[in-house]
Amino acid sequence: MLNYSEIDSILRALVEPTRRQILEKLSRGPATVSQLAEPFGMTFAAVLQHLQVLEACGLIRSEKIGRVRTCRIEPGGLAPLADWIAERRIPAERHLDRLGQILAETDQSPPKVQDQEKDEQT
Amino acid sequence: MLNYSEIDSILRALVEPTRRQILEKLSRGPATVSQLAEPFGMTFAAVLQHLQVLEACGLIRSEKIGRVRTCRIEPGGLAPLADWIAERRIPAERHLDRLGQILAETDQSPPKVQDQEKDEQT
DNA sequence: GGAATAGTTAAGCATGGACTTGAGTATTGC
């Protein structure tokens, strides 16, 4: 059983493009907070906040030695999300087959699908 | 090559718990807008907006027959995100092995990791 | 010991997105 709020926190962390870029950068090797902050047109404090979010949900890990904090990817960090997706893809892939279509028409009662993609008014 | 903004729109869609619940419900079979709106303590219009977000990023599909719009899961909808994760897990899994540790210590220069988890002031 | 460096925290602003309300349109049943 997956923890619902774990998925939630991982998704909230990943939805922010800056944080995905940080992950990208860390996946090429560990880096200090200042090294990470440098390329972004953003203050030190902002990057630090992103790092805290990433660490809180287990996507990265960091340790402070002296006055320098070094961050690195947490290897299994994306696993819960990968599992969540896997769980949902299998049953989803079954609907929309013949069976799914038949169930759709007999169960709920949309008269009949005469012509797919008839609307699409964006 | 994955489209960056595609991942972005999928993550933005999934980060909202209500939308994940809608997906959950649809994965058990197609449903009309009113059927989806019913169980949530939320207006029709709000649910409709969620459905539009889900459809815009390809996670669901809908068709209108008469005055009834029926929604269903788009089978391959989660595939881009699954791929994105897969791409990032493989290289990430390599760091944090012996090699990653060694690179971390020789490349950037944190003197030496004498004692892991020394800080942790939440 | 004092200045410079590296990071930390808190407060405040600003934007985006979820949700509501309310009015409008198309379809169905009588």
Next chain:
DNA sequence: GCAATACTCAAGTCCATGCTTAACTATTCC
């Protein structure tokens, strides 16, 4: 045709979150 149904759209409110500023702490170098 007219009312009810099922959905659609636009505008507005409100709150969460990203970012900044500014003050603060802990280390290192001289």
